[in-house]
Amino acid sequence: MTFADVRLNISGASVSRGDRIIVDDFSLSVKSKDLVWLRGTNGVGKTSLLRIAAGLARPDTGEITRTFGGAVVTAPQITAFQGHRDAVKPSLSVYENLVFWARLSGRSETVDRALLKVGLTGREGQKAGTLSAGQIRRLALAQLWVSQKPLWIMDEPAAAIDLSGQAVIDDLIAEHIAGGGAIILASHAAPPQRAGIRFVTLHAPEEARL
């Protein structure tokens, strides 16, 4: 899968919760083949920023523009989001869960390939409720992949996942970037040994002023 040129521009975004400013004047620009790795301590606003980047939340101030192949687009047209909540229904089987999301993107033929990629082949008929936390995360990654969107927003993809799962994530990321996609992710895991990762470290606003 190769994608047309995709761009996301966030400029001067601030986010507050109540009277506390979480993110102050944050700017980020992402384009095809970029891998942006957000780092920062807990509560510094990584998830809030990722939700803004995914179009799931609006910053209090600031501008966000998205283009795909040169045309201005909305967030749902280009964005796939993997968050803390995995949108997996325990009473449906692995296959039923995945095929639902694949059908919504009009690509039900990609399901088998997605299962192979995340190492869930052979568990198609198993109820998602009987999977382990790491396997559910793999299923969530497969859901991300079947959407075939150019911009991936990933919040702690490696949570609950084992070493081979970590390798699965690294492969998915490498393949996505090679195909012209873009990724913004937040993770405490050790980054893979590869060139081209752009690290962005977030600081709490109070800390930054000191």
Add this chain to the structure above:
Amino acid sequence: MIALTLRDIKLAMRSSGAWLHGVLFLVVFTVLSVIALGADKTVLATLGPALIWLAVVFSLLLSFEKGLTEDARDGTLEQLYLSAMPLSALAASKLLSQWILIVLPLLIVTPFIGYGFGMELPEIKGTLLALVIGTPALLVYGTFASACLISYRSNGLLLILLTVPLMIPTMIFGLDASDGYAAGGVFDKSFQALAGLSLLAVGLGIPAIAAALKTHLETS
């Protein structure tokens, strides 16, 4: 959109009968009213339509919360939004699946309950038709209220407080239509009023539910 409706039905079928709670409530309510009012057939037959409407309204009030909150809590809602499905299509799909899962079973048992109350056939038909035409409005109000309250953890009571005032006009016209059927059939004025109410509720409700969902997504 249909894929979402079908999935919701499949999920409900695997919820070990949770979708039948409404019907169970309806039956229990009926049995209790018969005991409370005494088994006098003439009393029961006159009060029949009103009792059935009450039971349906209460049963719906108990069922509203499930539809949207679960999808909001497990992240399905935000994924549906990002799947580029318009939120109004999502709202319409939810209304359709809720109608099939919550309202339809109630409608199926209604004639038996009417028969149990000793109601005449035209009365039973009138009540059933009034329910078919009126329940979409009730469903929209409840779904709208639950969409507004998604972000609140325990919203059951608030949901009832918000929904009941909206339901009252529908209930008044619904009862009117249930009685009016014997005189004027489905083209009785009361049926027209009820149908108007339902159409208005659905027409305004779908964008309103979509707006409430959008607000929830942006503030969560």
